Amino acid sequence: MTGGVRLRVDPIACDGRRLCAEILPELITLDDWGFPIVGDVDVPVGLLDEAREAVRICPKLALRLDRME
Amino acid sequence: MAITDSVPRRSRSAGTPTPDHLPRLLPADPWAGPTSLAAHLARYGQLRSSGMDRRQREDLIEEVGRAGLTGRGGAGFPTARKLAAVASAHRPVVVANGTEGEPASAKDKILLARSPHLVLDGAVVAAEIVGASHAIVVVHHSVREIVDDAASERRQAGSDRIRIKIMTGADRFVGGEASALVHWIQRGIPTPTRTPPRLSERGLGGRPTLVQNVETLAHLALIARYGAAWFRAVGTTRQPGSMLVTILGAVERPCVHEIAIGTPIQQVLSLADGASAPLQALLLGGYFGTWVPASAAHLPFSSAGLAALGASVGAGLIAALPEDVCGLVETAKVVRYLADESAGQCGPCLFGLDAIAGELQRLTEGCASDLGTLRRWLDQVDGRGACRHPDGVIRLIRSAMTVFASEVEHHAQGRCRATRTANILPVPPRTRR
Numbered sequence: 001m002t003g004g005v006r007l008r009v010d011p012i013a014c015d016g017r018r019l020c021a022e023i024l025p026e027l028i029t030l031d032d033w034g035f036p037i038v039g040d041v042d043v044p045v046g047l048l049d050e051a052r053e054a055v056r057i058c059p060k061l062a063l064r065l066d067r068m069e
Numbered sequence: 070m071a072i073t074d075s076v077p078r079r080s081r082s083a084g085t086p087t088p089d090h091l092p093r094l095l096p097a098d099p100w101a102g103p104t105s106l107a108a109h110l111a112r113y114g115q116l117r118s119s120g121m122d123r124r125q126r127e128d129l130i131e132e133v134g135r136a137g138l139t140g141r142g143g144a145g146f147p148t149a150r151k152l153a154a155v156a157s158a159h160r161p162v163v164v165a166n167g168t169e170g171e172p173a174s175a176k177d178k179i180l181l182a183r184s185p186h187l188v189l190d191g192a193v194v195a196a197e198i199v200g201a202s203h204a205i206v207v208v209h210h211s212v213r214e215i216v217d218d219a220a221s222e223r224r225q226a227g228s229d230r231i232r233i234k235i236m237t238g239a240d241r242f243v244g245g246e247a248s249a250l251v252h253w254i255q256r257g258i259p260t261p262t263r264t265p266p267r268l269s270e271r272g273l274g275g276r277p278t279l280v281q282n283v284e285t286l287a288h289l290a291l292i293a294r295y296g297a298a299w300f301r302a303v304g305t306t307r308q309p310g311s312m313l314v315t316i317l318g319a320v321e322r323p324c325v326h327e328i329a330i331g332t333p334i335q336q337v338l339s340l341a342d343g344a345s346a347p348l349q350a351l352l353l354g355g356y357f358g359t360w361v362p363a364s365a366a367h368l369p370f371s372s373a374g375l376a377a378l379g380a381s382v383g384a385g386l387i388a389a390l391p392e393d394v395c396g397l398v399e400t401a402k403v404v405r406y407l408a409d410e411s412a413g414q415c416g417p418c419l420f421g422l423d424a425i426a427g428e429l430q431r432l433t434e435g436c437a438s439d440l441g442t443l444r445r446w447l448d449q450v451d452g453r454g455a456c457r458h459p460d461g462v463i464r465l466i467r468s469a470m471t472v473f474a475s476e477v478e479h480h481a482q483g484r485c486r487a488t489r490t491a492n493i494l495p496v497p498p499r500t501r502r
Contacts, residue, residue: 010263011418015416031416032421035420
């Protein structure tokens with residue numbers, strides 16, 4: 001039985017370009033230095049398209065969607 | 070000192086050391102030089118792990134599990150589980166971590182300097198258990214020569230089927246983090262790498278890699294010889310065995326000692342001839358550890374005993390802070406050092422820790438500082454690195470803000486109650502940035 005999907009940031013790859021937070025402000029906030037904070041919450045079905053877009057658009061390939069087991 | 074529990078002892082063969090006698094790992098004579106191979110074998114007997122079949126290897130992992138050995142590098146992970154994860158893998162590698170980059174800690178260096186063969190035995194046992202053909206032992210530069218000599222003694226004696234390679238670690242705090250150590254061995258770069266993959270799945274050269282602290286390996290060498298019941302004759306039921314501790318700060322004789330886990334902290338301090346001044350607080354575990362008030366000294370030095378205070382035994386550091394030295398100033402100094410030691414790979418660690426260190430510094434200097442901002446930054450940075458470096462620093466700061474809460478108030482008003490400054494917690498001179 002699989003659960004939902006969650007956003008994960010690779011903190012080494014992430015350069016703080018902030019595109020993800022523009023596309024998905026509902027789930028991605030920025031810290032005081034401009035790096036994304038993604039919560040430990042499943043991505044709601046209604047935001048899956050935006051989440052996929054945020055992953056696709058990251059210039060550092062630092063964002064991914066993980067299916068929870 | 071022995072905190073014995075009710076586990077039955079197995080019958081002892083001739084030559085087995087008395088189970089509840091300490092030290093187990095270090096020579097009885099604290100002034101002894103490196104133990105030679107001959108003296109080592111006379112004390113502990115031969116290692117008989119060579120040429121184990123699969124069944125025997127599995128049995129030994131189970132024995133380590135029954136012993137309840139946990140990692141002595143700080144995280145305290147069950148050793149049997151780490152062994153099992155790599156033992157089922159293809160062509161694994163064993164790495165012994167003796168880098169001990171933390172400036173206040175000396176226990177791994179002392180262990181390597183006095184009992185190098187016990188650590189090398191442990192590396193060999195670990196390699197035999199998981200089916201590795203060789204083990205890489207990475208040590209602090211100050212003990213490299215001693216370990217080299219020990220390794221060549223073994224080669225001349227033809228002791229080991231396992232090849233042992235000795236390396237010097239990077240002289241950096243973060244270089245002791247397991248993935249940073251593997252990165253250092255492979256590419257000469259002492260920075261952590263991303264997870265996944267786990268090292269146990271894909272580590273050195275893409276091979277499943279077991280990284281164990283050198284003290285953990287020394288205990289493993291004794292469990293392989295004398296068994297789980299012997300190991301459990303000291304320590305607590307939940308955290309069996311002995312551990313090395315580094316005792317420093319306001320004590321009469323700063324030193325490294327081997328204690329039964331669960332020994333009351335007060336009693337551990339007496340091994341350093343006791344406090345040299347009235348104490349205010351203790352830093353427990355290490356620089357990623359936890360400040361506790363001096364009144365906690367009656368508690369047992371075990372993770373269960375310290376859990377109520379949010380502390381753990383960590384890597385065995387106990388630093389005693391006297392009444393007249395400011396705990397905030399000491400903490401701010403260490404935090405600056407740790408912020409500078411960030412590998413600089415993750416934004417929240419690189420920028421966040423630097424900002425936090427600056428804010429703490431302003432707080433200690435009585436400059437207008439914003440505690441709300443500081444607390445927000447601690448929340449923002451916690452848990453957001455590729456490794457646990459930022460988390461450890463934040464743990465230290467949070468405990469300081471709690472234990473030195475009244476001092477925080479004083480400093481916010483531009484005052485400090487300390488009457489002298491002292492380097493209780495050592496940090497190297499600031500040269501990198």
